[in-house]
Amino acid sequence: MKRVSIGKFVSTRFLDLLTLLVVAGFLFPYLFMVSSAFKSRLETFAYPPVWFFRPTLQNFTNILGDMNIMFYMRNSTVIALSSTLLTLLIAIPATYSFARFQFPYREGIAYAFLGLQMVPGISIVFALFFVAQTFNLYDTHIFLILAYLLWNIPYAIWMLRGFVAAIPVDLEEAAMVDGCTRFNAFRYITLPLMAGGVAATAILIFIGVWNEFSLAFFLTSLDARTMPTTIGFFMTHSGIKWGPMFATATLGTFPVVVFALIVRRHFVSALTFGAIKG
Secondary structure, rough: OOHHHHHHHHHHHHHHEEEHHHHHHHHHHHHHHHHHHOHHHHHHHHOOOOOOOOOOOOOHHHHHHHHHOOHHHHHHHHHHHHHHHHHHHHHHHHHHHHHHHOOOOHHHHHHHHHHOOOOOHHHHHHHHHHHHHOOOOOOOOOHHHHHHHHHHHHHHHHHHHHHHOOOOOOHHHHHHHHOHHHHHHHHHHHHHHOOOHHHHHHHHHHHHHHHHHHHHHHOOOOOOOOOHHHHHEEEOEEOOOHHHHHHHHHHHHHHHHHHHHHHHHHHHHEEEEEEEOO
């Protein structure tokens, strides 16, 4: 019995150490980027890398003053939040209909949505560019938001469908027997129970839109440019401006981290959804 306990203790500690190493491996590039954002130009180019240095805010001063990087961060925030909210407003009712109602070609339509989600954005970027030019929507927030819906809505439907299907329909029927309409049964019963799935979907969509480059690059020029498209600002004829680039990347990841922290409780519950019965 004692041997079993010791063996279990060793295996648990080994798994803990392995998990720590994996997490450290994933965090190292990010921590290196953040630390490099506070280095001077000479320290950024130093080889081997400098690990102990006096932090400086010069890189942040350059991008906030000379490059006005907050303008592009504001664009990214507006576009990512708007696209995420619109996606959920459309996808949640659509997902509910797929999970609860029977209608002709239901599965075929669902798989058609999945097929749309698999279409690479770069493959139709010139068609989207033509549409934007035709309707005078080029370099506008609204067109970029609508363009992202083409991929986000199918993705959200397939993400949320499993969560809705896992919620017993008996709960809604009991509420309707007590006098609730179907809409109120969905609002007060189903929607709160699928909050974890909604949060997880929102995080993944927000991150996807925030990091998207190809559509933002081809469908904008100045007014609606987003953070990922600023990568070209740091590639000059004299070389790559690593310090300002790292500072921009550090600022660019900040809204995503904050958004994830806000909804982390629901996200964790979504990851463990269905893991425990009882």
